[in-house]
Amino acid sequence: MDRPQDMALLRLRNPIKEVDFFSQNGRQDVTEAGAGVASPKGHEEEEENALARGGASVNTGLYLLTVNSQASQAVVEEEKSKHKFSALRIELNRVRDENRRLRSMLDQLTESYTALHSQLLPAVQQKEHEIYRWQDGKTGVARQGEPSAHQIMEHGPARMRMIHGNSEDGDGEHSSSLNIISSDRGIIPSAETQHSQVDGSSENPNLTQETSSTATPSDLSNRRARVSVRARSDAPMISDGCQWRKYGQKMAKGNPCPRAYYRCTMATGCPVRKQVQRYADDKTVLITTYEGKHNHPLPPAAKAMANTTSAAAAMLLSGSTTSKDSLVASANGFLHPHILYDSTMATLSASTSFPTITLDLTKSANPIQQLLQRAHPTVSPLQMPFPIYGLPQKLPSMVGPQTLQHGPRQQAVVESVTAAITTDPNFTAALTAAITSIMGAPTSSTGAGGSNVPSAGAHMVPGSPQLPKPCTTFSLN
DNA sequence: CGCTTTTGACCGGCGC
DNA sequence: GCGCCGGTCAAAAGCG
Numbered sequence: 001m002d003r004p005q006d007m008a009l010l011r012l013r014n015p016i017k018e019v020d021f022f023s024q025n026g027r028q029d030v031t032e033a034g035a036g037v038a039s040p041k042g043h044e045e046e047e048e049n050a051l052a053r054g055g056a057s058v059n060t061g062l063y064l065l066t067v068n069s070q071a072s073q074a075v076v077e078e079e080k081s082k083h084k085f086s087a088l089r090i091e092l093n094r095v096r097d098e099n100r101r102l103r104s105m106l107d108q109l110t111e112s113y114t115a116l117h118s119q120l121l122p123a124v125q126q127k128e129h130e131i132y133r134w135q136d137g138k139t140g141v142a143r144q145g146e147p148s149a150h151q152i153m154e155h156g157p158a159r160m161r162m163i164h165g166n167s168e169d170g171d172g173e174h175s176s177s178l179n180i181i182s183s184d185r186g187i188i189p190s191a192e193t194q195h196s197q198v199d200g201s202s203e204n205p206n207l208t209q210e211t212s213s214t215a216t217p218s219d220l221s222n223r224r225a226r227v228s229v230r231a232r233s234d235a236p237m238i239s240d241g242c243q244w245r246k247y248g249q250k251m252a253k254g255n256p257c258p259r260a261y262y263r264c265t266m267a268t269g270c271p272v273r274k275q276v277q278r279y280a281d282d283k284t285v286l287i288t289t290y291e292g293k294h295n296h297p298l299p300p301a302a303k304a305m306a307n308t309t310s311a312a313a314a315m316l317l318s319g320s321t322t323s324k325d326s327l328v329a330s331a332n333g334f335l336h337p338h339i340l341y342d343s344t345m346a347t348l349s350a351s352t353s354f355p356t357i358t359l360d361l362t363k364s365a366n367p368i369q370q371l372l373q374r375a376h377p378t379v380s381p382l383q384m385p386f387p388i389y390g391l392p393q394k395l396p397s398m399v400g401p402q403t404l405q406h407g408p409r410q411q412a413v414v415e416s417v418t419a420a421i422t423t424d425p426n427f428t429a430a431l432t433a434a435i436t437s438i439m440g441a442p443t444s445s446t447g448a449g450g451s452n453v454p455s456a457g458a459h460m461v462p463g464s465p466q467l468p469k470p471c472t473t474f475s476l477n
Numbered sequence: 478c479g480c481t482t483t484t485g486a487c488c489g490g491c492g493c
Numbered sequence: 494g495c496g497c498c499g500g501t502c503a504a505a506a507g508c509g
Contacts, residue, residue: 246482248501261500265481275500 226356227309228289230279237276238288241302242266244274255280267296285362312357 231238237260244262252259257278264272272292279285290309298306 245480247503249483250499250501253498259499273500 225313226289226291227312228287228356228358229305229309229361230358231286231288231361232284233286234284235286237262238286239301240288240305241299242272242294242306252277257283264292264294266294266298266302270295282362289356308359312359 229238237244243265245265246260247263248261249258250261255277257280259275259277262274262276264270264274270292272290272294274291275287275289277287277289279287290305293310294302294306
């Protein structure tokens with residue numbers, strides 16, 4: 001251990017005073033000197049430990065010199081990893097804090113939404129009450145006991161069956177949607193259901209006349225409502241969180257791509273079916289048409305799409321009975337068709353057998369931006385709080401102070417968007433579904449026996465380039 | 478072996 | 494009444 005060359009090196013590098021190797025102080029001096037030469041920064045701790053252990057302090061110093069290159073390299077690497085570890089820990093803490101902050105924001109958003117929704121309900125009911133009174137005055141028909149349009153929209157077709165007073169099998173979930181809900185006229189029975197009305201309102205000739213005059217075109221509402229989702233995807237089927245079983249495939253006329261028929265298999269007897277077909281003009285566009293209402297609880301991943309389809313179907317059934325203008329003329333304020341579903345986008349399909357509402361996820365523009373453009377046409381797209389194309393990266397309430405600092409105009413924009421989102425459950429549901437479809441629903445439901453994703457195995461992956469462009473443009477086909 | 482997919486047959490609505 | 498077309502059924506095949 002007492003290697004003369006090492007000691008010489010030590011002297012050359014660090015001229016030290018004379019040392020008495022046999023005195024206590026001398027040992028310490030050598031140790032300190034050795035540490036100063038051989039140890040990189042931060043290595044003093046080890047030396048102190050060595051000193052604390054006592055004994056062969058001299059040996060320790062020499063040892064460090066002996067293994068100079070290897071030890072220092074190892075120490076440097078150790079230090080590097082230490083730094084890396086501490087950096088990771090800091091990053092983890094930062095992410096944890098951000099997660100906590102986002103969660104609290106989400107909670108706040110949910111709370112404010114609930115509060116606004118609860119405030120909205122009485123207003124809607126009051127408005128409907130006024131409509132009924134106005135209609136009572138006009139027709140003289142007692143409408144007591146009839147549910148509100150909102151109630152019907154909340155309960156969907158099942159509620160409509162109750163209004164009918166008749167029973168239908170499970171498959172007729174949407175075929176039961178025969179009581180036409182007109183948001184500006186209250187409930188208008190269809191020609192078919194007038195004869196089975198239990199409240200006797202159909203006996204009123206005025207109402208019958210009004211109904212016959214409004215149930216155009218071609219009594220679409222007598223048929224089943226469908227919700228069609230258009231999404232740009234290379235996958236054979238969009239992932240919506242449900243389990244489906246294919247029961248048929250047909251070549252549709254005018255489309256080289258076959259149409260596939262699926263049935264929900266999450267519960268026995270679930271009446272929900274869907275058709276999947278590629279758009280003839282643009283084969284990258286996948287058209288998924290849903291029909292019916294699930295008779296079983298849905299996994300969270302499937303809820304968004306199911307809520308959207310039922311909400312859209314309810315919207316269709318409530319607004320499609322008269323004309324596309326009735327969408328704009330919605331009087332109960334429940335929908336905001338004048339904002340999102342204006343007459344340029346809302347057209348009733350004359351070619352299909354069923355009234356169908358289409359949620360178009362293929363357009364490049366984003367509904368929030370459309371909304372903003374309409375609400376604030378003077379605001380340049382560049383001034384929008386969201387990117388004009390692509391998903392909004394943050395919701396208005398999550399944008400934070402950096403948005404608000406853009407001034408009162410921006411704040412007004414944000415407020416109008418917030419109001420629109422929170423007061424329109426259909427929009428909220430559609431937005432949720434759009435985001436879900438874009439993010440890609442979890443594939444947990446595709447477990448044993450699940451056929452959510454066809455055998456081809458291709459499905460939407462978060463961040464996949466095949467994802468549909470974010471847009472929830474509503475159009476009625 | 479059980480479940481899913483495939484595919485031709487069948488049925489009902491609608492237009493001519 | 495007939496034919497077309499969309500939708501569904503059900504037996505056979507495929508698959509894990």
